[in-house]
Every structure is written in structure tokens, then in C-alpha cells.
Amino acid sequence: xxxxxxxxxxxxxxxxxxxxxxxxxxxxxxxxxxxxxxxxxxxxxxxxxxxxxxxxxxxxxxxxxxxxxxxxxxxxxxxxxxxxxxxxxxxxxxxxxxxxxxxxxxxxxxxxxxxxxxxxxxxxxxxxxxxxxxxxxxxxxxxxxxxxxxxxxxxxxxxxxxxxxxxxxxxxxxxxxxxxxxxxxxxxxxxxxxxxxxxxxxxxxxxxxxxxxxxxxxxxxxxxxxx
Amino acid sequence: xxxxxxxxxxxxxxxxxxxxxxxxxxxxxxxxxxxxxxxxxxxxxxxxxxxxxxxxxxxxxxxxxxxxxxxxxxxxxxxxxxxxxxxxxxxxxxxxxxxxxxxxxxxxxxxxxxxxxxxxxxxxxxxxxxxxxxxxxxxxxxxxxxxxxxxxxxxxxxxxxxxxxxxxxxxxxxxxxxxxxxxxxxxxxxxxxxxxxxxxxxxxxxxxxxxxxxxxxxxxxxxxxxxxxxxxxxxxxxxxxxxxxxxxxxxxxxxxxxxxxxxxxxxxxxxxxxxxxxxxxxxxxxxxxxxxxxxxxxxxxxxxxxxxxxxxxxxxxxxxxxxxxxxxxxxxxxxxxxxxxxxxxxxxxxxxxxxxxxxxxxxxxxxxxxxxxxxxxxxxxxxxxxxxxxxxxxxxxxxxxxxxxxxxxxxxxxxxxxxxxxxxxxxxxxxxxxxxxxxxxxxxxxxxxxxxxxxxxxxxxxxxxxxxxxxxxxxxxxxxxxxxxxxxxxxxxxxxxxxxxxxxxxxxxxxxxxxxxxxxxxxxxxxxxxxxxxxxxxxxxxxxx
Numbered sequence: 218x219x220x221x222x223x224x225x226x227x228x229x230x231x232x233x234x235x236x237x238x239x240x241x242x243x244x245x246x247x248x249x250x251x252x253x254x255x256x257x258x259x260x261x262x263x264x265x266x267x268x269x270x271x272x273x274x275x276x277x278x279x280x281x282x283x284x285x286x287x288x289x290x291x292x293x294x295x296x297x298x299x300x301x302x303x304x305x306x307x308x309x310x311x312x313x314x315x316x317x318x319x320x321x322x323x324x325x326x327x328x329x330x331x332x333x334x335x336x337x338x339x340x341x342x343x344x345x346x347x348x349x350x351x352x353x354x355x356x357x358x359x360x361x362x363x364x365x366x367x368x369x370x371x372x373x374x375x376x377x378x379x380x381x382x383x384x385x386x387x388x389x390x391x392x393x394x395x396x397x398x399x400x401x402x403x404x405x406x407x408x409x410x411x412x413x414x415x416x417x418x419x420x421x422x423x424x425x426x427x428x429x430x431x432x433x434x435x436x437x438x439x440x441x442x443x444x
Numbered sequence: 445x446x447x448x449x450x451x452x453x454x455x456x457x458x459x460x461x462x463x464x465x466x467x468x469x470x471x472x473x474x475x476x477x478x479x480x481x482x483x484x485x486x487x488x489x490x491x492x493x494x495x496x497x498x499x500x501x502x503x504x505x506x507x508x509x510x511x512x513x514x515x516x517x518x519x520x521x522x523x524x525x526x527x528x529x530x531x532x533x534x535x536x537x538x539x540x541x542x543x544x545x546x547x548x549x550x551x552x553x554x555x556x557x558x559x560x561x562x563x564x565x566x567x568x569x570x571x572x573x574x575x576x577x578x579x580x581x582x583x584x585x586x587x588x589x590x591x592x593x594x595x596x597x598x599x600x601x602x603x604x605x606x607x608x609x610x611x612x613x614x615x616x617x618x619x620x621x622x623x624x625x626x627x628x629x630x631x632x633x634x635x636x637x638x639x640x641x642x643x644x645x646x647x648x649x650x651x652x653x654x655x656x657x658x659x660x661x662x663x664x665x666x667x668x669x670x671x672x673x674x675x676x677x678x679x680x681x682x683x684x685x686x687x688x689x690x691x692x693x694x695x696x697x698x699x700x701x702x703x704x705x706x707x708x709x710x711x712x713x714x715x716x717x718x719x720x721x722x723x724x725x726x727x728x729x730x731x732x733x734x735x736x737x738x739x740x741x742x743x744x745x746x747x748x749x750x751x752x753x754x755x756x757x758x759x760x761x762x763x764x765x766x767x768x769x770x771x772x773x774x775x776x777x778x779x780x781x782x783x784x785x786x787x788x789x790x791x792x793x794x795x796x797x798x799x800x801x802x803x804x805x806x807x808x809x810x811x812x813x814x815x816x817x818x819x820x821x822x823x824x825x826x827x828x829x830x831x832x833x834x835x836x837x838x839x840x841x842x843x844x845x846x847x848x849x850x851x852x853x854x855x856x857x858x859x860x861x862x863x864x865x866x867x868x869x870x871x872x873x874x875x876x877x878x879x880x881x882x883x884x885x886x887x888x889x890x891x892x893x894x895x896x897x898x899x900x901x902x903x904x905x906x907x908x909x910x911x912x913x914x915x916x917x918x919x920x921x922x923x924x925x926x927x928x929x930x931x932x933x934x935x936x937x938x939x940x941x942x943x944x945x946x947x948x949x950x951x952x953x954x955x956x957x958x959x960x961x962x963x964x965x966x967x968x969x970x971x972x973x974x975x976x977x978x979x980x981x982x983x984x985x986x987x988x989x
Binding site: 347389 | 831833834836837838839840841844845846847848849850852
């Protein structure tokens, strides 16, 4: 009963308020408030956010070599705290109080992850600088089931002699490719990833390199024409 | 003469006795015998062949061929005479009876008669053109003179033909004597004419019955009749007409037709008279004897017409018919005819030595000149600007991905700042290489053809007398300065020295100077202040941060 009464009262009040509001709207409204984006530590939830990126064993030594190249941009420009947990073999990232944007943390995490996949620092750095760069990973068996020698041959086909097929695809599509045994990772913008992926799939399925080159040429020239 | 006659007879007898096989081998005695025999025969027959040029057969030193020719000369006319006589006798068998048996007595009587007849002949009738008769007369006269001995001899060895010919002659003379009349002569005998006319009429009727419309047959008939007539003529003709026989047409002489040159005119007249009388039947004779030019022409044309009409009626030769297939013409007839048809292909050239030589000569000349007509590719017209083909670089890219995207972004925003593409780099490399080469080449020609390069050099020039700079020991002192006047001083306006200035100007100058100085001082102070401020700020920030 009370609840119902309250409701009625509320409705009545609202109607009255509406009337009042209508009246008041005819007067000058206060200016629209501008809110700056929330800093990570101001956001509701935990003030400080973490990311943890595990280090595969084969990337341990390279990480040690290029640690400073990773650390400096993350810390200085992204304003994210970064540290290496040696016992857990993880790289840990943490926001600071002056981290401007929450996406920085994610970017740094992606950057470190990209390095862990096998990309070079100079290539991975692009993730920090550009927004729209992604890493796509797939396996050879996703494209075509190959076993034993065929698989080996497919991998060989993908790389080419001295890696020149891979480099050709990289240069043509403005991406970076990492072929890790049966896993393939492509770093680049969305459209470029697609180009690279298609080329690699053709190679996996058995096209000779020349054919793939010609297709690449056609596609890239078309892309270049557009701009 | 008797001895020779005896010898001749003896020779003949001997020849008769020889058996034929011995004749195969040449035997001089036999040949001698034969010669004497033939000589004897020749002389025996000589009186009866008045035309022969030889009086006796020449056998000494002559070979068989020549002797035979001599015999032939005598015997040919003789034979013809005899034949004619025989034919005459065949026609008129009763005449044979008139001839006496060849006895000595009979002969003498005959001789006498002959002489009488001859005399008569010469008076009454035109002599035959035949030389035989004249000669005969001569012979007969000779005979008369000669005496009986010769005659006896003659008779003994005379052939029947000889007798026959004599008989015939007798008959002839008698005949001529009997039948009189101015119209008749050698050619024309009224009896013969009537007989012939009857015969021709019968033939003509027969011809008419056969085919009146058919000219050819009529003509043929006529021709046949003419032929017949000719034949009959020959047969019925007087014996004097020796040469009118079909076989001996080649021996026809003018005298045969027209007698001697004296009697020609009268003969002609007689003939014409006869002709005017009977045209139809005499037509053929006319044609034969005296066809006028018009007649001759007409005859020719008629024959031509006949031929042409015949040709027109007959089916034409296969070459004249239109389209002829192989079945419609005789086998292999196309070979004989010179056919003309278009050849679609050029005839293959006959390769002779000359041809090959000429070709080789041409080849050699071309090699020497170097004039090979090489086919040059036609230049492809540029349809549009060649598209820049994107080169795929298969080397590891030097730039990082970030730089790559940065470049791309810059290109998008600022199109002018296009980075050097791979191609441009290559171009640059090429151009530098080329410059190096050019430099070296110019050096080879001592830079004669290259322009001098401008080297901008910085050096200090002091305002020292020029001469002093150039020479160590100056000949004369000069006050020419190295620097140009404007280099010494470049000022604008009316420049006055201190001494020249007026008071007001001096004051003005000082005032300007002071103002400038003051402005500069203020600027300095401001700069200082700013710097200090910055420093303070920095410090403060550091302290804070």
C-alpha cells in the first residue's frame, strides 16, 4: 500500500516537476559540463591495473639483450611501470598515477606480447605508436592438414630460400611475419594482415612462389593506386 | 646387115639355151651375148619407133642401167602404140581380117597398097598430128626403097605387135579415107557421137530417177559421165589419139589436140561449131577441152560451195563445240589441240646454271655491302604512359614497421614529401656513376670541352697596395689598393667628415647614437631577465619534481 502510494505520489510529483521543469527550461540552462577522461587510478574499481605477460624460454635471452629498448619507451612515453618477474618468468606491467590513458597499459601489454611471439622490438614498437595495429596468429593445420614431409615442405615454401619469400610478403604488404614452426604470426594493420594471410595461405596450399608474387604485385599496386 | 642379123639371131638363140642358175654369177661371155642380142632387137624395132632419138643401141662401155634406159626410150611409145592398136582391134574385130597373113608375098602387096594409100592420104585428109604416121610414112618409104630383103628379115623376126601396128595403120588410113565430110576430124566421128549420145541419155534418165533434187548425185553422175566419156573417148577415139589414154595423160601434147601449127585455126572452128550444137552433152567436153575463165571460176566456186555446205551440215569438231567433257571427245585428243587456259600458279622456275650464278652473285654483293634486308620491328606506338611496375623487394627491410607506417602517413598527408623509391635510388646511383665516367673522359681531353667549375672560395683580402702584393721589388711605388672603393667603404648619401659638420648636425648625430645605444641596452636587459626567469623556473620545477 505504501509503495503504491509512493508511486502515485512520485508520479504526481514528477508531473508537477515536469511542469516546473518546463517552466524552468525557458530560463537559461547551465553550460554542459566537460569531463576529462578518467585516469586509470581514478576509475571505479581497482586504482592500479596490472598486466602479466609470460616469457617463453626461447625469448628469455633475447629479452635480456633488448630489455632497455623495451623498458624505455614503456616507462617514459607510455608511463607504465614495467618489471620482469624472474622467478615466474613473466613481465609485469602496472599503471601509474599519471598514466594518461587506460589503453596505454593494453598497448604496452600487446607490445611485450608481440616481442614474446618473436617480433623485433623496432617492429613491435609500432604497436605503441599506432592504434590500429594487430597481431594475427594461425596455424598451418588451420589452412590445410599436412603431415610429415608435406608439412616441412610447406614451411619451407613459406619462408623461401634465405627467407626471401617471407621478406617479399612483408615488404609488399607492410607487415611483419613470424613463422614459428607450425604457428604463423602476422603483425600489421587489418587490411595488410589480410593480404599477408592470403599470400601465406596460398603458399601453404601449394602455389609456387612466383604465382604468389604476381598476385601480391597486383594487390599492392592496386592498394598503392588508391593512395 | 645380114651378118649382124644372123649374129643377133645367134645370140638370142644362145641366150635362150643358157640355164638360169648360170646367170647368177657375172659372166662376161653371157653379157656379151646379151648385149649383141639386145642390140639386134633394138635395130629390128627401130623402124617402128620413129620418135626414139637413138638409131642403134649403144652397148660398148655402157653398163646395164644405161642400156636398159636406151631400150626403154624406144619401147615405151612403141608399147603404147601397140596397145592402142589392140584396143581398136578388140572393138572392131573385122578389121583383123583385113590384115593379111605375114607372108613374103602378102607383105609386098601390103607394101604397095600402103604406098597408094599414103599418097591418097596426103592429098585428101588433114594429116594426123601424130608423128608416128609421118614417121611411118617415112619409114614406109624407106622400106619401099630398102627392098624386099630387109622386109623379109623384118618379117621373120617381127613381133606380132609390129604386124599389128602396121595393120592398124593400114586400117586407120582406110578408115580415114572412107569417112568423109568437112565436119569430122580426128576428134569427132558422127557415128561415135550418136552412140555416145544414146548412152548418155540413158544414164541421164537413170540419174534423174534416182534423185532429182540431189545436185551432188547429178553432179557426180555428170562427173562420172564425163569420166566415162573420157574413157569412152579414149577408147573410141581415133587411133591417132594415142596420148588420150587415162594412164598416159602425162604425155599429152599440143599437137595431139590441135595438130600441126598450120592446121590449128581450122580445127578450132570445127570444134566450136560442134559445141554450139550440143550443149548438155558437150558440156563435159567443153570443160575438158576449152573451159572459159568464167567457167573455170564458177567450177572452182561450186566445188568450194559443195565442200562448205558439207562441212556445215556435218556435226562440228569437238573443239568447236562448247563445253566438252572427256567422254565426248576422242581419246587423247586434248594433247593434239593447243589449249589456252589461265594458270593460277606461277610456273616453277627452271633452275639453270645462269640462274644459280645470278643468285649467288647477288648474295655475294649483299654480303660485301652489308646490305641485309633485316626485318625491323615496327615501333610500337605508346598508347599510354607505361605504368610503374611495383618491384618486389625480397630483402629484409631496413626500416622498422613503425617507420614504415610513419612514411605512409606522411605521404598521405603531405604528398610532396615523397620519399625516394627504390627506383629513384637506382637512378641516383646511376647518375653518380655516369658523372664519374664523364669526369674521367673529360680528363682525357684535358678538360678542353668541359666548362670550368665554379669553386667558391673564401679568402681575406687586406687593403694593401696591389703592387706590393704582386712584386717583390717594386719598380715604382703605386698607391693602387687591392680592394675596390666600395669594398673599402660602402655608405649611402652625403657623407660628411666631422670637421664639416654643423652644430645642429653634430647634435643630431649624438642624439641618434644615444638612442641606438639605449635601445640595445634595453634589449640586453630583457634577454637577461628572460634567461634568469627560465633558470628560476627550471630550478623550481626540478625542486618540485
